[in-house]
Amino acid sequence: MENQFVLSSRLLENEFHVRSRLMENQFDVRSSLMENQFDNQFDVRSKLMDNQFDVRSGMIKNQFDNQFYVRSRLMENQFDVRSILLEKQFDMLSSLMENQFDVRSRLMENQFDLRSRLLENEFHVRSRLMENQFDVRSSLMENQFIQNQFDVRSRLMENQFDVRSILLEKQFDMLSSLMENQFDVRSRLMENQFDMRSGPMEN
Incomplete structure (x- = not known):
């Protein structure tokens, strides 16, 4: 135990x-x-x-x-x-100036040509007028010898009227041609300016 x-x-x-x-x-x-x-x-x-x-x-x-x-x-x-962008703008401005110079030069040439033609026409009209006056005066002197002053004066007035009408028609034609040329030149100038201005905006 x-x-x-x-x-x-x-x-x-x-x-x-x-x-x-x-x-x-x-x-x-x-x-x-x-x-x-x-x-x-x-x-x-x-x-x-x-x-x-x-x-x-x-x-x-x-x-x-x-x-x-x-x-x-x-x-x-x-x-x-x-x-x-600056180069493009410079090129566009230079082109615009060249086009403006060309347009202005052509405008001046056209104006000079129109003025020269106007002077030539005026010279021819005046020469014709002087010739007609000389013819009328000569015929008047002849008619005075035959005592037909009335017929001579009527012919003189008719010739003067014809000459003045011819002169006015020539002047009107020249002025209309000058205005048409100026309008064409200005429209071309405005088109060139619009093209030049729209060019930088598209770029």
Whole structure:
């Protein structure tokens, strides 16, 4: 009985020691596991924050580089477009000035030709008038000799009327031709100016 009691007591002691050791080991294992988890989570979070910082810094740097490149290209393109536009405007203005000079020169030539023709026609009309007056006066003198002054005066008035009507018709024809030429020249000048102005707007 005593031996059984001693054995049971020892068995209980051993069981108590084993359970205590087991609980201590479980506590140690759990504590070490929690420490390892905490350390691992801290390392993972620190690495994640480092990676996020690197990624964000790289993105910011790339955005800055891309913005700088895009802005530089945009400024270059704007400068090229403005230079081309200025060249086109200069060419259009030079062409407009040349066309205006050509139109004005042709207008002056036409005016000079019309004035010269008007003077020539006026000279011919006056010469015809003087000839007719001379003929009328000569016929008047002849008719005076035969005492036919009434017929001579009627013929003189008819000839003067005919000469004046011819002179007026010539002057009217010359003035109408001058006005038509001036209208054609001004219409061509306005068309050239409109074409020159519409050119820069289309560009």
